[in-house]
Amino acid sequence: MALGYGDFVFCDIESNSLEPAQDLCSKANWSSSESKPSENKHPKRPFTGSSRFTPHPGDAGSVQHESQSPPTSGLREPPHKLPRNALGPESKSEARMRRWFIWLARTVAMFAVIVAIAAWLLIAWPMRVTHPALKLASGTLAIQHARIYTSPTAAPILDGTVVIVDGRISAVGPSPEIPAGAIMLNCDHCVVTAGFWNAHVHFTEPKWSMANWQSAQKLDAQLADMLTSRGFTTVVDTGSNPIDTIALRRRIESGELRGPFIYTAGPALYPPHGIPFYIRDSAPSWLQFLMPQPGTPKAASDDVERDIRRGSDITKLFTGSWVAHGTVLPMPLDLAKAAVDRTHLNGRLVFSHPSNLAGTQVAIQSGADVLAHAPDSTAGIDRTLFSTMVHQNMAMIPTLKMFATTVTKDPGYLDPIYAEVHQFHSLGGQLIFGTDVGYMHDYTTGDEFDALGHCGLTPMDILAMLTTAPASRFGVSQMKGTVTPGKLADLTILDGDPAEDLAAFSRVRMTIRSGKVIYQR
């Protein structure tokens, strides 16, 4: 008979004069042998009074003993204590290791869950609604005794009334009928225009970070300071962290905040190794790591598609990037073209940061729609280039004050830029108002209006830049841009007449968006 280690154990215990154990011993031997169980076939080892053999944990015979033969007072050690006594130094070490691995696995799993929840709260939750529905204010308003510029091309109504019903303009004229119960806004010789656009802003200052979680009161004050107190009812963010911009837009459209309608580019796209020096010098390195610098046309196209899925309305390309003082790195044309093509396939506009001749040529040749700045390195920029731009129906946002406040006030630098704006406008190029606030920390608009006047633009040219030109460029002329019945009640109310004094464009008394007063001085 072949006996295992456990078999001997049984027989040693069994030989301790216990009848049940004898039976078990027989069964154990039976199970481990082809022979029929028999008392004569018990192992012939003599009883020594104490067993030097102990069951090995997991031994089949040992388990059978425990389950079928309850411990009796005659046994020296209850079976359930045997494994503990049986553990040698190696077994204890293994058990410790097993417990340690279980603890580690649980800790890692819990940490992963916490990180996933935190990431979802910080990223996905603020961006859960990328394009909220437009919400119009309910009720009736009437603005009386106002000088009304219904559009830049129409003579003003010198003493007229605008009636707003449920967020839309319902009537405008010298004396339209005012519905009973209307809230009267007596403006006392104020000037009413369509709501202003600022087509070049950023929400990159630290005060906008974690916009989803900041108090409405704080954000309202910031929105008023930067935008609504300047009369802006629509803005175009040309490059910011979409987590903040999308959250701001959602909170504004839900009615939680008083702010303008926001179009956003999400993150701008840069040439490979093309982060501008002024961003390299100021932005945290981890943020620079996240700034898209696609290396191939496919990567550029994929970046655009990803940003559109995340809520971007336009694409911003650094077709010419100031990578160092005096050095512009143009974006490779095939990359720019891939990004432009993908953007246009999605029915959206491409804004270009041109910087110089090479960057402007990439913008033109790739098919970009809008120069987000006048080229500030003007060498080689000539009438022929601008004629090509006009022929391709490209627009330009001069951002003159930005150059004068963040680069230099040297007339030798600024005057050629003013000349560019004048020439582009003279050739019939479309100019759109934008200031680059957010990057530029001085939010006042008076200097920009003043500089545009220096470029030879008339007050009505500037009003077109603020209203009809951007509405047309974004394809929303049926809703915005003029004071016309049926359009959204986006209105800017000024204290003076800009036709008499350009500075009046910056003296904003009230800003109304979709029939709701979002700023009142």
Ligand SMILES: [Zn+2]
């Ligand atoms: Zn900018």
